[in-house]
Amino acid sequence: MKRKTYPLTRARGSLAALRTFWAVWKNPYWNMGVICLLSYQLLSVKVPDFGWTHIWQPKDQLYLLDEAGRFIPNTESFSAKVKEVSHELQVPPAWMMAVMKAESGFNPKVRNKKGSGAVGLIQFMPAVAQELQVSPSELSGMEAHDQMAYVHKYLQQVRSRYGEYQSLTALYLVSLYPKDR
Numbered sequence: 001m002k003r004k005t006y007p008l009t010r011a012r013g014s015l016a017a018l019r020t021f022w023a024v025w026k027n028p029y030w031n032m033g034v035i036c037l038l039s040y041q042l043l044s045v046k047v048p049d050f051g052w053t054h055i056w057q058p059k060d061q062l063y064l065l066d067e068a069g070r071f072i073p074n075t076e077s078f079s080a081k082v083k084e085v086s087h088e089l090q091v092p093p094a095w096m097m098a099v100m101k102a103e104s105g106f107n108p109k110v111r112n113k114k115g116s117g118a119v120g121l122i123q124f125m126p127a128v129a130q131e132l133q134v135s136p137s138e139l140s141g142m143e144a145h146d147q148m149a150y151v152h153k154y155l156q157q158v159r160s161r162y163g164e165y166q167s168l169t170a171l172y173l174v175s176l177y178p179k180d181r
Contacts, residue, residue, distance in 0.1 A: 063094035068106040072144045081148040089155055095168045096151075103175050108144040121147050122175045128154060 062068075062079050072078045086093040103123045104110045112118035117126045119140040129136045132150050139147060155165075158174045165171045 062097055064097045064101050064106075067101065068097070068144075071105070071107040071109075074143070074145065077145045078148070081145045085148055085152040085155075088152065089159060089165065091165050091171055095165075095171050098168060099172050099175060102172065106144070108142060108147050109140045111140065120150075122151055122154070124150070124154070131157075 062082060065075055065079055068078065069075050082096050083093050086096045100106055100121045104121050106121070108121050110119070110123075112123060117136060118124060119129075119136045120142075121144060124132070124136065124139055126136050129139055132153055134150060139150065142150075155171075155174060159165065165174075
């Protein structure tokens with residue numbers, strides 16, 4: 001009689017799927033794929049216009065502001081500052097919020113875990129902080145609405161050097177590699 005091998009094959013198949021998933025997860029380019037997908041979602045779907053959002057959040061509330069409330073005690077002043085900066089840079093506030101969520105999770109005091117020295121809402125590198133005439137330790141000591149002034153100054157400098165922000169991906173690349181724009 002032949003042995004049934006179906007359960008063993010099934011177990012091996014799920015292990016192979018798990019290994020494939022882990023290889024994709026560890027891939028450094030996977031995050032860029034997520035950002036591109038997020039960019040496509042924000043460009044193709046208007047985030048505040050979902051039919052059910054008026055039930056949970058007011059129409060004037062920023063995208064992801066509830067998540068920002070974990071680290072930012074004064075969300076009203078932060079929200080006003082994000083809207084002001086995004087208006088001056090001519091980008092949707094949802095893009096600004098998405099970049100800050102991806103980079104720091106809205107924690108203005110967070111430092112890069114890999115030791116690059118980057119700090120803050122959009123992960124200012126030490127060289128960028130020096131260019132903005134502020135130290136990384138000063139940036140990490142600031143509240144989020146105060147740090148937004150430096151976010152605005154940096155994004156304005158990059159905008160004047162490389163042009164307008166045409167997409168969420170272009171805005172996100174500023175924190176990763178601005179010359180790529």
